[in-house]
Amino acid sequence: MVKKKSDSSGEIAKSHFVRCRYCGQKNNVRDDYKNNDANCGKCKLPLSNEPHKKFADLTKHEYIHPADSKALAALRAIPGIDTALRKFLAVTFEAAMRVNFMASAVKITPKQYPDLHAKLQVACTTLGVDMPDFFLQQNPLVNAFTFGMERHVIVLHSALIERLNDEETLAVIAHEVGHIHAEHVLYLTAARIFELLTRVSLSMIPGGELAKFILNTTIASALLAWARRAELSCDRAALLVVQDPYVVGKTMMKLAGGTFASKMDYEQFLEQGREFQKHCDENQLDNFWANIINAGQTHPFPIWRVAEILRWVDSGQYGELMKK
Numbered sequence: 001m002v003k004k005k006s007d008s009s010g011e012i013a014k015s016h017f018v019r020c021r022y023c024g025q026k027n028n029v030r031d032d033y034k035n036n037d038a039n040c041g042k043c044k045l046p047l048s049n050e051p052h053k054k055f056a057d058l059t060k061h062e063y064i065h066p067a068d069s070k071a072l073a074a075l076r077a078i079p080g081i082d083t084a085l086r087k088f089l090a091v092t093f094e095a096a097m098r099v100n101f102m103a104s105a106v107k108i109t110p111k112q113y114p115d116l117h118a119k120l121q122v123a124c125t126t127l128g129v130d131m132p133d134f135f136l137q138q139n140p141l142v143n144a145f146t147f148g149m150e151r152h153v154i155v156l157h158s159a160l161i162e163r164l165n166d167e168e169t170l171a172v173i174a175h176e177v178g179h180i181h182a183e184h185v186l187y188l189t190a191a192r193i194f195e196l197l198t199r200v201s202l203s204m205i206p207g208g209e210l211a212k213f214i215l216n217t218t219i220a221s222a223l224l225a226w227a228r229r230a231e232l233s234c235d236r237a238a239l240l241v242v243q244d245p246y247v248v249g250k251t252m253m254k255l256a257g258g259t260f261a262s263k264m265d266y267e268q269f270l271e272q273g274r275e276f277q278k279h280c281d282e283n284q285l286d287n288f289w290a291n292i293i294n295a296g297q298t299h300p301f302p303i304w305r306v307a308e309i310l311r312w313v314d315s316g317q318y319g320e321l322m323k324k
């Protein structure tokens with residue numbers, strides 16, 4: 001449909017509708033508009049006539065990182081682990097965490113931060129996941145996380161949306177939705193709680209004997225080793241949603257180097273990633289992770305993650321999935 005309206009110079013500019021490739025919203029644009037010149041009024045993502053793939057029946061086995069499945073299999077081989085973790089989370093923190101976010105963070109809905117809500121919808125429809133609860137919390141630490149067994153909850157820190165542009169924000173939301181799609185949430189919630197608990201005494205933890213079972217070193221180290229590797233699978237899920245490796249790489253670059261990413265050289269950053277991977281074998285990485293966890297960080301190594309995601313693209317697996 002063609003409409004006419006006046007532009008600032010008073011001349012009549014012709015306009016037409018472009019349907020947002022991400023969320024499906026109809027947007028009115030000028031006829032001389034080019035791809036990515038304007039953003040969608042609903043999800044705020046760049047408008048273009050490029051297609052956007054939605055996966056009808058994606059299974060986690062189609063994109064999961066081998067290091068993730070290997071570490072998860074080792075974790076699941078511990079007798080009674082699933083039941084123990086479920087009980088532990090039920091008696092300890094799930095309810096408390098949920099109340100905490102209800103009380104201290106802003107719940108994102110179609111009327112509250114509608115563009116973030118629309119981005120979550122884009123990620124969920126692309127991967128085929130039910131909408132979780134979604135919160136934005138004031139926090140200067142650039143981070144996002146997912147928890148909750150009874151009902152999944154995704155939390156974004158305010159610093160994250162202040163630093164990232166709309167496409168990069170979608171990449172982070174899609175990474176979190178990936179944790180749900182890849183069935184990580186039980187173990188992820190446990191890992192997160194474990195990280196918090198390393199800083200308090202065992203006697204303060206509700207759940208008594210159960211807590212001691214969960215917090216024994218075998219389980220804890222299996223859990224934490226897995227949690228780092230799970231990130232790699234979800235970076236792949238993020239790529240399946242944003243459908244542009246450059247956006248995922250640039251998001252990592254900002255996570256590594258802060259907001260001044262416009263002054264950073266992306267090619268140099270990729271080179272740094274390749275260097276890192278060359279010098280770090282698996283064992284060294286495990287030691288490194290231990291140090292990082294002790295320093296209280298949950299999503300380490302943007303450099304390494306970007307090298308991993310590019311390796312996946314180079315392997316051809318990403319391209320195969322996009323053609324499916």
Ligand SMILES: [Zn+2]
Binds near residue numbers: 022024041043
């Ligand atoms: Zn849109």
Ligand SMILES: [Zn+2]
Binds near residue numbers: 231234299
């Ligand atoms: Zn993650």
